[in-house]
Amino acid sequence: MDAAAPTRLPPGGQNAIAEALGLLGDEWTLLILRYALQGTRRYQDWRERLPISHAVLSARLTRLTDAGLLARDAYQQRPVRYEYRLTPRGRCDVRAVIWRGEGASFSSGRDVGSIGTLSTERTHHELMRRGHRGIQQLWELDAPVLVACKGWVMGGSFQRALLCDVRIAAEGTRFRLPELGHGVIPDTGGVAVLHQMCGPGVVSDLVLTCRVMNAGEALAHGVVSRVVPADQLDDVVREAAEQIAAAPKVAVKLVRENIRHLSLPEVRASMADEMVFQTFLNKSDDYAEFRAARTEGRAGDYYTGS
Template sequence: MTSTSFIRTELRPDGIQLLTIDRIAQYNALNIEAVQQLEYLLTQAKADVNVRGIVVTGAGSKAFVAGADINEFKLLAPSESRDFAERGQRVLQQLEDMPIPVVAAINGFALGGGCELALACHIRIASEQAQLGLPEVKLGIIPGYGGTQRLTQLVGRGRALELMLSGGSIKAGEAFRIGLVNRVVPAEQLLTVSFEILAQMIANAPFALTKVLEAVSGALAGGINGYEMEAAAFEACCHTIDFQEGVQAFVEKRPPVFTGM
């Protein structure tokens, strides 16, 4: 997989793909081209059997992604605004729907579109210096990349409304307290801990991981019976070689060797 002009990529030997948003002079703000590049890289990662999990972070120490690019906002005609929002929603939905685990390593400001990017990841690890928020109302708009939906699902209606209606930001410790992030770690340990958590996940049966992600998504989707989806996924897992290997390894008191079959 090849890095793009605004996103650096690194495939580690353990199968973890590191995606680094790299517009450091703009605090890694997402412009349209960066969103398009993210879409391309996610498509490539999904098709690459060597990619077992993904970590998303921002370049430098100040920002994960400080928002969408305001310079592009200024040029956006009202007639183009819906397409702008729907493009971002589509790409972040693609991120959330990845069949492999995705961890956001939040190394600084995660505001606006940056917070929405983190919300679309499956797990969020924040440095002690991180700040998160959806300040769009201060610009006379609202979150447009799925933030109103995902933040509410994560922290509940009241807390989500307080954050979005005030346009304020919160520090990492408060984000952890309300369930917006999974862990808070010292900045120098952020990537190490993110890699360790993801390595624990991808050591398990790949098919089972995918089915967990699908079942949890079913619990949040309207018009879908999540229990039925769970039961069907459970049955599908029971037909795999990895299931047989997992049970046999447990009986023999040894680590399982999963193949994804």
């Protein structure tokens, strides 16, 4: 066997790399491991660095510990508190990451009933800043991120997928930005990326009408690079990841830097605008009227543009 050729890993295979790729398909897991590699060890430190809930962080740390990527050691007894240290397995050289969803869809979107109702001590602006800082860590990863799109790819998850390196879609995949229909704007950088890919006319149509973009249209505009039969999606994405992993690491790093230099300044500027605009919108008279109309089951009649 050619020693330089990548080893093909069967889905679900019992080996460290296959299991690591499965774990790293979750964005929170990816970000937790990134900070662990930078020296973060304590629960509260991850909470300070990431816009993540207690439930999600606890679940991901448990999963990473069970998988042998983190080791848990008590550093305090009353009450008991733990540090999480990377194991030798957790420090493996990850060369490509596959981000996929379980079930029928990559992501069918957030619980829209929670929009505008989150109870927290942090201001809306602070939450936006934490969210942007978290997702922008994707750009600092040495490993390219490939997204396996299927079913619905909706809202914020659609935008996060747009911030990744490669998107491959299954036939029948549907993409949508429904935010305006809920009285808010897209705020995770996706509008800027779509503007670069599709131009102002298409992105305005998608955002202002909240219409669906099918897989064929997404391919025509370069939103995805390939459309494949649904039963081949995981194999095709894994093969692409293995091809990247077999390439010289420095070459992959430098070509990604080159591509990012061409696109990221505009995306960062757009996200800065989104943070200001969404914060203003959250406190606007129109948004208050929109929410009141929804609650009372009537049309919004008193929009003032402020």
